[in-house]
Amino acid sequence: MSDALRPLIVGAGPAGIRAAQTLVDAGLRPIVVDEAASGGGQIYRQRLVPDNRTPRDLYGSEAGKATALHGTFARIRDRIEYLPHSLVWNVGDKAADVAAGGRTRRLDFSHLILATGATDRxxxxxxxxxxxxxxxxxxxxxxxxxxxxxxxxxxxxxxxxxxxxxxxxxxxxxxxxxxxxxxxxxxxxxxxxxxxxxxxxxxxxxxxxxxxxxxxxxxxxxxxxxxxxxxxxxxxxxxxxxxxxxxxxxxxxxxxxxALRSETQLADLAGCRFVFDGRDRAWRPERDIAGRTSVSGVYIAGDGAGIAGADAAELAGERAGLALLEDTGVTVDRARIVVLERRLAAINRFRDILEAAFPFPGGWADRVDDDVLLCRCEEISIGQARAAMREQGVHELNRLKALTRVGMGRCQGRMCACAAAEILAAARGQPLEAVGRMRTQPPIKPLPLEIAADGETA
The missing domain is CATH 3.50.50.60 (FAD/NAD(P)-binding domain)
Incomplete structure (x- = not known):
């Protein structure tokens, strides 16, 4: 295996851990960067301080899956470069900016797997x-x-x-x-x-x-x-x-x-092409079933690629790892790929059923009152946003951001962009995809003021 291969995996949830395991099994030593103190992601989040709760207490019927995933990560820890409590706040061409411990440094990589997960809508x-x-x-x-x-x-x-x-x-x-x-x-x-x-x-x-x-x-x-x-x-x-x-x-x-919304900011900064997903009512990075994006060497897996759940995230993480290996000339198990893709396709079909069972609350954007706060960071009300749409002819989300400051605060639109898009589309009588998506600006999350951007490269 070439020493020049230095994969970076962002996220240590189900997708990130399975991607790392796949690369480790092939002889690579990936870098795994995660904001949390320990691996598992949101669904299999571990305790900050040990207590008397059992895995069954924490994860219910999913205790076996959680324990297996935690065990896998523990087994490969000495064969990866693991950076917990670390935020990838920017990514460019073969390099990522990572903040940890009050400092930021730049990590060079040969390939990038984004396993960034999702947050509440x-x-x-x-x-x-x-x-x-x-x-x-x-x-x-x-x-x-x-x-x-x-x-x-x-x-x-x-x-x-x-x-x-x-x-x-x-x-x-x-x-x-x-x-x-x-x-x-x-x-x-x-x-x-x-x-x-x-x-x-x-x-x-x-x-x-x-x-x-x-x-x-x-x-x-x-x-x-x-x-x-x-x-x-x-x-x-x-x-x-x-x-x-x-x-x-x-x-x-x-x-x-x-429901949930995908965390897609790093994919945006990496230059990935986006497509509108009507089922998720959101823009997501374009990718094939293997996780390849429109940018060579950049892969995406898990809920950051579209909401599908923890089981799909594990499968997609493994598939993205195999895609990376395929693209670097490594022989992979084709039978395993067939199994992974078949199971991912089945879960994707089931997602259509879940969306029908848990539909988006129709009519919300028309019913919500003007004086309700839309952007809590910048204290912009829904009425202020509607006024800009009405009086200044706003019909695109980034134009709304420029005129009202919606999405310019600490969360960078992570909390308000979905609602702002719904309000704009309803006010203009447009399809949701027609109002566009809010462009990402680094840093994707707030950085401490004491961060010393000293240009350290690793």
Whole structure:
């Protein structure tokens, strides 16, 4: 194997770990950079401090998969260059800028595998910035890594499989879940029956989560339209509509999200071509089934390439690793590639069923009030954005950013861009893809002021 090959893998979740394992097995020593303290990603996040919780307590029925993935990463640790607590904040031609420990350095690489995962998709409504409101992913991180709940009476709101998973994890941990509010109608869940032949384990597990929640007395409501979160210095309650009737429930914390959005900033900075994915309602990097992007030597795997879940991420990570090896002239197992691609295709078909069962809340962009905050970093309201669209003829997302500063704050649009695109498309009467996507600027996440850009190269 050539010493000139120096692959860089960004992310140590299911996709990144399986990609690293594939390269290690072929005799390479990849660099693996991850923001977390330990491998596993969001789905198999490990505890910050050891406690008496078992893998079954942390991961439920997925404990076996989590343990296997953690074990794989432990076995290859001495054969990779592993950089935890590190942020890849910029990437260019065969080099990446990495921040860690108050400093930044440049890492040269021969090939790049992006396994950057996904975050919650946020849709603002009145009170969404109230202290005590968390994303579903944030609520899950608190429970898994720190062993604490986000409140004493928690309401979970939104749509997507993660809604039920996090609520179930809280109940199993002994937390008080006041309600699960699903924006999708109950009739949509009947689509899951179509998935039983191909993915029986996934469907039955999801149904079990909902059944156990109800059996433990947790109210589960369907077809919900969130109205507002009440409270000034802390969440005191939540108000929603069902069939035009308003309901209120006291609570001290809310976890919410509307499915997931891919983290694609590094792919953008790497120069990858993007395509619009109607199912995910988002732009994603163009790639083939092997994970090859439009840029030679750059590969993408896992939810950063399109939302498909942890099982698909493991398969896609391995497939991207094999694609890298193929492209460098290494003989790979063609039979294994056939298996991986067949399983990935099956999961992709099942994703269509999940989207039907957990649909995007239609009409949200037309219903949300003008005074609701759209961009919390820059304190821009939805009304201000709509005024720019109406008075200045804005019809493209980056033009909206330039005129209003939506997406110019600390999150660089990671939290507000999806909602801004929905608002713009609805206001202009355009398809969502017609308003474009917000361009990425480095750094992709905030950097500490003490960062010393000393030009160190490694």
């Amino acid at each position: 946020i849709l603002p409504f009145r009170g969404w910035t109230t202290p005590g409101v968390f994303t579903l992913g944030g609520a899950q991180i608190a429970l898994k890594s720190q062993g604490c709940a986000i409140g004493e009476q928690v309401v979970f709101l939104g749509s997507g499989p993660l809604l039920y998973l996090v609520a179930w994890q809280y109940v199993k941990a002994g937390a008080r879940v006041a309600a699960v509010l699903d924006t999708a109608p109950f009739s949509a869940k009947l689509h899951l029956l179509r998935g039983l032949p191909s993915q029986p384990g996934v469907v039955l597990r999801g149904l079990r989560y909902a059944a156990e929640l109800m059996a433990r007395g947790v109210p589960v409501r369907f077809g919900v339209e969130p109205d507002r979160i009440e409270g000034e210095t802390r969440v005191e309650g939540i108000v929603w509509r069902e069939r035009s009737e308003k309901h209120r429930l006291a609570c001290d914390a809310v976890g919410y999200g509307f």
